[in-house]
Structures are given as structure tokens and as C-alpha cells.
Amino acid sequence: MARKIIHIDMDAFFAAVEQRDFPQYQGKPLVVGGMPDSRGVVSTCSYEARKYGIHSAMPAARALQLCPQAIFVKPRFAAYQEASRQIREIFRQYTDLIEPPSLDEAYLDVSLATACRGSAMLIAEDIKRKITAATQLTASAGVSYNKFLAKIASDLNKPNGIHLITPEQGPAFVETLPIGRFHGIGRATEAKMLALGIKTGRDLKKCSRELLLQQFGKVGNFYYHIARGIDNRPVNNHRTRKSFGVEMTFQQDIDDPELITRHFQDLLNKALNKLQQKKLVARTITIKIKYANFDLITRSRTLNSPLMTVTSCSRLVADLLKKTEIGTRKIRLLGVAFSSLEEQVQSRSGVRQMDLFA
Amino acid sequence: MNFIIDREHLLAPLQHIVNVIEKRQTMPILANLLMVIKDEQLVLTGTDLEIQIVVRIKLDNMTAGTVTVPARKLLDICRLLPSTAQIKFTLQDDKLKINSGRSRFSLSTLPADDYPKFDEDTFSYQFKIRADRFKKALDKTVFCMANQDVRYYLNGLMINISNDQMKLVASDGHRLAVYDDSIEQQTGYETRIIIPRKGILELNRLLDDPEADLTIQFSDNNIRICINNLIFSAKLIDAKYPDFSKVFQQSFYPQIEIQKKTFKDALTRVSILANEKFKGIAFDINSDSLRISTHNPDREEAEEELLIDYPGEDISIAFNAQYFLDAVSNLDSELAIITIAENSSCCFIEDPNDERFKFIVMPMLL
Numbered sequence: 001m002a003r004k005i006i007h008i009d010m011d012a013f014f015a016a017v018e019q020r021d022f023p024q025y026q027g028k029p030l031v032v033g034g035m036p037d038s039r040g041v042v043s044t045c046s047y048e049a050r051k052y053g054i055h056s057a058m059p060a061a062r063a064l065q066l067c068p069q070a071i072f073v074k075p076r077f078a079a080y081q082e083a084s085r086q087i088r089e090i091f092r093q094y095t096d097l098i099e100p101p102s103l104d105e106a107y108l109d110v111s112l113a114t115a116c117r118g119s120a121m122l123i124a125e126d127i128k129r130k131i132t133a134a135t136q137l138t139a140s141a142g143v144s145y146n147k148f149l150a151k152i153a154s155d156l157n158k159p160n161g162i163h164l165i166t167p168e169q170g171p172a173f174v175e176t177l178p179i180g181r182f183h184g185i186g187r188a189t190e191a192k193m194l195a196l197g198i199k200t201g202r203d204l205k206k207c208s209r210e211l212l213l214q215q216f217g218k219v220g221n222f223y224y225h226i227a228r229g230i231d232n233r234p235v236n237n238h239r240t241r242k243s244f245g246v247e248m249t250f251q252q253d254i255d256d257p258e259l260i261t262r263h264f265q266d267l268l269n270k271a272l273n274k275l276q277q278k279k280l281v282a283r284t285i286t287i288k289i290k291y292a293n294f295d296l297i298t299r300s301r302t303l304n305s306p307l308m309t310v311t312s313c314s315r316l317v318a319d320l321l322k323k324t325e326i327g328t329r330k331i332r333l334l335g336v337a338f339s340s341l342e343e344q345v346q347s348r349s350g351v352r353q354m355d356l357f358a
Numbered sequence: 359m360n361f362i363i364d365r366e367h368l369l370a371p372l373q374h375i376v377n378v379i380e381k382r383q384t385m386p387i388l389a390n391l392l393m394v395i396k397d398e399q400l401v402l403t404g405t406d407l408e409i410q411i412v413v414r415i416k417l418d419n420m421t422a423g424t425v426t427v428p429a430r431k432l433l434d435i436c437r438l439l440p441s442t443a444q445i446k447f448t449l450q451d452d453k454l455k456i457n458s459g460r461s462r463f464s465l466s467t468l469p470a471d472d473y474p475k476f477d478e479d480t481f482s483y484q485f486k487i488r489a490d491r492f493k494k495a496l497d498k499t500v501f502c503m504a505n506q507d508v509r510y511y512l513n514g515l516m517i518n519i520s521n522d523q524m525k526l527v528a529s530d531g532h533r534l535a536v537y538d539d540s541i542e543q544q545t546g547y548e549t550r551i552i553i554p555r556k557g558i559l560e561l562n563r564l565l566d567d568p569e570a571d572l573t574i575q576f577s578d579n580n581i582r583i584c585i586n587n588l589i590f591s592a593k594l595i596d597a598k599y600p601d602f603s604k605v606f607q608q609s610f611y612p613q614i615e616i617q618k619k620t621f622k623d624a625l626t627r628v629s630i631l632a633n634e635k636f637k638g639i640a641f642d643i644n645s646d647s648l649r650i651s652t653h654n655p656d657r658e659e660a661e662e663e664l665l666i667d668y669p670g671e672d673i674s675i676a677f678n679a680q681y682f683l684d685a686v687s688n689l690d691s692e693l694a695i696i697t698i699a700e701n702s703s704c705c706f707i708e709d710p711n712d713e714r715f716k717f718i719v720m721p722m723l724l
Contacts, residue, residue: 312508
């Protein structure tokens with residue numbers, strides 16, 4: 001039997017919360033995120049701002065150029081978290097299978113739900129109504145038989161919209177979809193696909209699994225399936241943290257390798273402290289570099305033993321930096337992430353192996 | 359370019375070269391080996407940019423040329439041909455044709471000019487040693503090297519040459535092996551180098567002819583070893599090996615002599631019930647017995663008692679069973695000599711008949 005999946009996506013969430021709490025912003029182009037005189041980027045913007053071409057992840061300075069009368073505010077995460085908590089409470093009235101990938105969206109598996117005679121469309125409408133009543137915010141809903149299509153559906157009638165993609169419509173719908181609209185296909189992959197002559201779902205469907213695996217690696221399997229409207233990923237209500245990271249954007253682009261090394265020291269200190277607090281150890285370290293032109297690269301390394309000290313990590317970072325273009329290109333953002341996380345067993349059991357050189 | 363060669367002359371060199379080549383490549387040409395035919399010789403080269411192996415094979419029947427071909431495929435083809443096969447290679451345009459009996463293959467090639475050059479400095483140091491003598495030193499040490507430790511200098515083997523003496527040291531921090539031998543020549547220098555783990559493991563596999571005379575040359579950054587018709591080259595680890603001398607400079611309890619086989623069997627049995635992650639086992643030593651025991655989180659227990667003659671004060675100490683077993687298994691005599699430091703900071707494991715090597719295992723706190 002086909003599953004019933006709902007994707008709920010809050011409309012311009014951060015901006016909408018600001019416009020609700022500060023009525024003077026209503027009906028105005030509002031940008032939440034970095035300030036235009038800083039080097040921050042747009043986190044969310046109101047629909048009024050989107051008319052000027054402003055969108056998420058755009059430098060705030062660019063947003064100001066596009067719309068000089070825009071209002072810029074800094075995010076107030078506490079308020080967004082509170083609203084997010086309210087909507088999750090509403091979801092729980094219908095199902096326990098809730099997966100919130102971020103504050104402003106969630107997947108719900110309502111296959112076994114009994115409310116509204118089990119109709120996913122009616123449940124989605126109910127949820128939208130309750131969200132607006134509780135938070136004075138609007139949400140859009142996508143209803144379909146898997147996560148991939150539900151997510152695309154929620155985007156179709158935004159804002160305050162709802163859309164259903166039935167199992168009968170699914171495969172044909174995917175065929176007409178431009179490749180850039182596929183979630184999970186980012187700008188880089190899109191460019192690669194276009195270069196291969198893949199413009200729509202129909203083109204993607206024509207590609208053999210072998211070709212996709214060869215061109216895109218493991219994720220090729222995912223593309224092969226979604227081109228046929230198939231996505232068996234479950235709604236995962238107990239996602240555990242897989243990685244831990246910190247990053248910083250600079251006021252001015254930097255290129256001095258010594259300065260970069262110093263910033264990495266700070267980032268490593270912060271990230272390792274966080275890990276320590278969570279009683280976790282990591283075996284994989286990933287560095288992230290965003291060049292001045294927004295090209296983003298990552299380099300990572302996995303060891304057999306846990307990474308514990310700033311000194312040992314610094315050495316790995318120095319190695320990884322050799323595989324980047326530091327020194328020759330300007331850099332706007334640096335980040336460090338730890339993954340392959342494990343609990344700190346060693347200290348708990350009290351067993352300790354003595355080391356000759358420690 | 360063409361040549362004819364017996365399978366048996368080609369197989370072993372190909373195997374050595376393929377061992378060096380990485381399975382996953384950053385540059386496609388690194389999956390290939392370089393073939394150069396010139397002066398009645400076939401010269402084969404393979405590298406992962408950290409290690410390089412070059413083999414020279416004499417040819418009777420040939421015309422000169424150079425090319426690179428997929429190494430693993432070439433090995434598999436030669437390996438699976440009949441053992442007495444004669445193989446004919448011919449370069450035709452950009453394909454290498456391989457004919458043998460009724461078998462025909464055509465391999466893709468890449469231009470030899472694109473093959474990466476392995477940079478080497480001028481070698482300032484040199485010594486000679488017989489392969490069997492060097493191999494014994496490697497066999498007694500390499501098992502203690504670290505693998506992917508963040509202390510990168512431990513992921514290798516340290517060789518110290520001091521005039522006519524050679525010292526090899528390997529350690530992962532939890533245990534250490536040291537081997538001292540004479541090289542029976544006055545080199546007149548004192549220096550130390552660290553050879554990376556992969557290089558050492560490959561080198562050890564190349565020393566299958568015990569009577570070969572090795573010429574070992576090195577600089578601060580590179581090492582090159584000539585073994586008969588083969589040249590092994592590797593980049594060195596650029597670091598200072600940590601100081602391990604303190605471990606020798608302390609007071610010890612009297613030594614304990616144990617039958618190696620009895621000891622090894624007891625260790626193996628007890629370790630069955632040791633905690634799978636830490637492999638911890640406890641030693642309780644008094645004047646006439648060594649008690650080895652362990653327990654695990656499931657509350658299972660094991661205990662073995664060995665009779666010994668020990669004139670010192672009682673000792674309680676714990677170790678990783680695997681480290682102890684590795685060391686004891688590498689002794690050649692029937693007896694094992696165990697010596698524990700007075701502050702219980704480490705344990706020496708030695709062979710009563712061979713003073714050249716010593717193993718040191720660091721204890722655990724259980």
C-alpha cells in the first residue's frame with residue numbers, strides 16, 4: 001500500500017515571525033540575516049522582498065543594491081524556536097512519525113493516522129488551519145506518497161498553499177520537472193546534468209543506472225529512483241546527530257596562510273569543546289572553505305582512532321589545506337566539522353592504555 | 359615497440375609493481391605502469407608518488423619504445439596464462455597487443471611522456487647489507503608500527519645508522535620494538551630516518567632472495583634500495599622520531615623466565631574472555647607463580663596460573679593481551695624473558711638467545 005506523506009513548510013518563516021511581532025514591518029520588503037554593511041548573507045526574506053529578486057544565501061550587500069528601501073534585521077532564534085515548538089506540538093496530534101530537518105519544515109508519515117477519516121489532504125488542511133490559529137503564521141503543505149514528491153508539492157502553491165501528487169500522477173509529474181527543481185540536486189549537480197544533456201525528469205529517466213552511478217557515485221542510485229517517482233526513505237523521527245561543526249565568515253576576505261591557520265586553531269578549539277560537552281569523540285575531520293566568489297569546497301580525512309587534541313587536529317588540517325588553493329585565492333568563510341561520532345567510552349569504563357610518548 | 363618474454367620472467371616483477379599502485383587513483387595514469395624498452399632491456403616502473411618500484415628485465419627479442427598500460431589488468435592477464443607461456447607484446451597505435459598461444463588481448467595505453475617523474479635528491483648516505491640480515495631486522499620490528507596515528511611519525515619505521523651499527527625502532531606508543539645489529543662496515547656517519555609504513559611493508563615483501571646484497575642509499579627526504587634487478591624508492595617522513603631512550607633508563611624487578619609455548623597458550627586462552635575493545639588482562643606475580651586473569655562486562659572470568667621462580671617482590675600489572683601475544687610470538691627461542699620496571703611503567707620481553715631485539719609493552723590501568 002502506498003504511504004501517505006505530508007511535507008509542511010512554513011512560508012518565509014523567519015521573516016514572517018518578524019512581521020508578526022513587529023507590525024511596522026508588515027507589507028514591507030524585510031530581510032532577516034546579515035547586515036548590508038557586513039559580509040553576512042540573507043537568511044530569509046519576506047515575499048515583498050522576493051519581488052526584487054532577493055533570495056536566501058545572497059550577500060546582504062547585494063540585497064540592498066536590489067532593493068534600497070529594504071529593512072534589514074538580525075535573526076532572533078529564540079522566537080523562531082518557540083514557533084517551531086508550537087507547530088511540532090500540532091503535528092504530534094496526528095502522528096508520532098515526524099521528521100523535522102530544520103526549524104521551519106517537517107515530514108509527517110500519516111499512513112496509519114485515523115484523524116479526518118485517514119485522509120492525508122484533510123489532515124494537511126487541518127494542520128495548516130491550526131498552525132495559523134496558534135502562531136498567526138502560514139504554512140504550505142505538500143501531500144504525496146514519498147518524501148521527495150511531498151517536498152516538491154509543498155513548494156508548488158506557496159505561500160499558504162496545498163498540493164497533492166497521487167501515486168498515479170507521480171511518475172508523469174516527475175518527467176515534466178526541470179532538473180533544477182529536484183530537491184537534492186544542487187547548483188553544481190544541476191550544471192553537470194545540463195552538460196550531460198539532462199534538462200528534465202524525462203531526460204533523467206532515460207539515463208541508465210550504470211551511467212548515473214558512474215557520473216555521480218552512490219547518489220546516482222537515488223537519482224535513478226526519483227526519476228521514476230520512487231523514494232523509499234522513511235520518515236525518520238529519531239535522527240541522531242551525524243556531525244558537529246563550526247564556521248566563521250570574515251568581515252574582509254583573507255588570504256594570509258598564517259592567519260588562516262590561526263583561525264582554524266580557534267575553530268578547532270570551539271568544535272572540540274562542543275564535542276567534549278556532548279561526551280562524543282570523532283574520527284573524521286572535514287574542513288570547509290568558501291572562496292571569495294562563493295565556490296565551496298570541503299576536504300576530509302578519517303582515522304582509525306578518535307581525534308582528541310587541537311594539536312593533532314591542527315596537523316591534519318595543515319595536511320588538508322595542501323589540497324586547497326589557500327594562499328592563491330581569497331577566502332570568505334572557513335569551517336571545521338567532525339563526524340564519525342562515537343561516545344567517549346574510554347573515560348566511562350576507566351580503562352586506560354599507557355603511552356610511551358604521552 | 360615490441361618484445362617477447364617468458365611469463366615466468368614477467369610475473370613476479372609485475373606483482374611487486376601492482377602491490378605499490380593504489381586501487382583508487384587521483385590521476386588515471388597512476389593506475390598504469392611505465393614500460394621502457396631500450397638497450398635489450400625491459401624497464402617496468404610503478405608508483406603511488408610516495409613509493410616507486412623499478413624492475414629491469416633482460417630481453418633477447420625486441421624493438422625499442424615506451425608506453426604506459428593498466429597495471430592490474432596486465433598482471434591479471436599474465437597471471438592467468440599457462441605457466442610456461444611465452445608472451446608477445448606489440449604497440450600498435452594507441453593499443454598494446456598481447457599475444458600468447460591462442461590468446462589475444464588489446465590494452466589501452468597512455469603516453470609515456472605523461473608518466474609522473476619520481477623526484478629524488480642526491481643520496482648523501484649509503485651502506486650495504488645482505489637481504490636476510492635486513493629482513494630479520496624488519497620482521498622483528500614492523501608489527502609495532504602505528505597505523506594512521508595522528509602522530510604521523512609513528513606510522514613508519516625509524517632506522518638509525520651510527521658508523522658500523524644499525525638500529526631499527528617501531529612503535530605505536532603502546533608498544534615498541536627495537537633491533538640492534540652491526541652492518542660490518544665503517545660508514546663514518548651517524549643519522550636517522552623514518553620510512554613510511556606502506557613503504558616498509560612493501561620493501562619487506564621484496565626481500566625474498568636471502569642472498570641478495572642490498573645497497574641502501576638515502577638522503578634527508580628519500581631512500582633507494584637496490585635489490586638484484588629491482589630498485590625500491592620511497593619518500594621519507596619528515597619529522598623527528600620521539601625520544602624512547604628513557605624507557606631503558608630505569609630500575610627493574612628481577613627477570614622472569616617462562617616457557618614460551620606454555621605462556622602463549624595461557625595468554626591466548628585468557629584473552630578469549632577479555633573485554634573485546636580493550637583486551638585487558640591482569641598479571642599477578644609472586645615468588646612461585648604468575649597468575650593471568652581477566653573479566654568482561656558480561657561478568658565472565660578466566661584465570662591461568664603458571665609456575666615460575668621469581669626472587670623479587672610481588673607485582674600486579676595489566677596489559678593488552680594482543681600486544682603481549684604479538685611480542686611473545688615473535689621470539690625465536692623456547693624461553694621468554696619478562697622484565698617489569700619497578701614503577702610498573704613498562705615491561706620488556708626478550709629472547710635469551712638473541713640480544714639483538716627487545717620488545718616493550720606499556721601497561722594498562724584497568
